[in-house]
Amino acid sequence: MTTLAGTRGHLLFERNLMVYRRAWLIIFSGLFEPLFYLFSLGFGLGHFVGRVHGVTYASYIAPALLASSAMNGAIYDATTNVFWKLRYAKVYDAVLATPLGPADVALGETSWAQFRGLLYAAGFIVTAASLGLVHSWWGALALPAAVVVGFGFAGMGIAASTFIRTWQDFDLVQLVQLPMFLFSATFYPLSVYPTALQWVVRFSPLYEAIVLVRSFTLGTVGWTNLVDAGYLVVLGALGIRLARRRMAGLLLT
């Protein structure tokens, strides 16, 4: 009997589902953050901003907040929770004594973090649609887009969590995540930046994520969206690969 590496990752997902069956409230608290931004900036500040790219300011930033919430949910789970299970709770030490291997752990935890990001995105899009902020039937694809976004950030987050040594190191995660949130053409178009800087911003994975989701909610879909999605998928896959190697090195000594 041989088992293909990574084919049992869903059991980690199942384990997390068992844990959160009792703690749904903790997950739901994350639903509100993007809504607070939407009301405060989208409608509040938006009142003074007027229209951007032909739509209301709230409609303009809603997809960006959706992508950001998929990112935040995925990163939060992939870093904080995975770090805890890896270094303190010894969950993976127990798991690796069973037929599961590091690839299963990396894939299983990625899918869970992705799922968490998806939940936040789903909650947000329902609200956004009911407020009339989705302008196209393409908007139905915003949710699958959030799955791609979640995958990218979950994979990268899990790789990052294997490098984290102490709780203080999470400040470094923040140091990347916060500017990415603020400057990835989230609250204003890329054209605001000088040309040179525009190219830097284009490499931000969240920028790609926002472009992808925004195309769907505003109905401006094009072939270049495949590049946006591809970029996120590749980053996520590289993250999983790295995480698998790192976890094997840390746990199978």
Add this chain to the structure above:
Amino acid sequence: MPDGGALIHARGLTKRFGPLCAVDAIDFDVRKGEAFGFLGPNGAGKSSTMRMIGCVSPVTDGTLRVLGLDPLTDGPAIRGRLGVVPQMDTLDNELTVRENLVIYGRYFGLSRRELRARADDLLEFVQLEERANDPVEPLSGGMKRRLTIARSLVNDPELLLLDEPTTGLDPQARHVVWDRLFRLKQRGVTLVLTTHYMDEAEQLCDRLVIMHQGRIAEEGSPAELIQRLSTREVVELRFAGDTPPVEGVFDGRVARVEELPDRVLLYTDDGDALVPLAHERLGPQSVLVRRSTLEDVFLRLTGRTLVD
């Protein structure tokens, strides 16, 4: 199987961590149905050996076959047939007692339906039925150990690996664990355990190896090792102040004298015969005549006691 039916077959098995050689080219075989022990102090290489057998630590050098398979290529298949009780508890603190068994069984690919019945049986076996729906965290050390043992049995393993199963437990809790392990042994489960308690090794092991500094110093059954490497009895002398010089005092009347920081051990086949002489010549505070144990064997082999 090419190795005469041995469940574990090791030749020249070696584990190095950088410059440190934790396991230094050891040979051993574990046969089906026996309880096999690795006895030795901390740092002797017992846990490293166990982790290699459990396929969670790559072999540096030598040959290792577990259930006839190579851990390097068949790790998942081997692990699927093993039960592991690690040295440190790795229970899932975010789940209840019962959920710990269920999810662990799921990792082995068992169905939820199968696991419902099995979890009940296992909880009964380790006497934790009443704690089934409690969180794991507040359980006592002994209960956690028992739960870990129950968890290790969830896949009905052919081979059970126990790394220091009773370290850190109080005497009563240890006896409960021993009792459960003894029952497993009676059922024909092959046990491999490490310990630095000689009484544990004597109680549970049919055969054992004594490890010291990464090597196997001796191998045999507990009784055989004691008979071969120690005398029938030991006289323990303790002194109120400094130990007086004992050299030459018992010449020709004892097989061996061992001076430890807190006592002097006289190895002889007739302990009582030495007591009057010891009182007369050395004036000890207390004299105890006892049978030889594995501790004495270990002392003879390494010049050290097992538990410092």
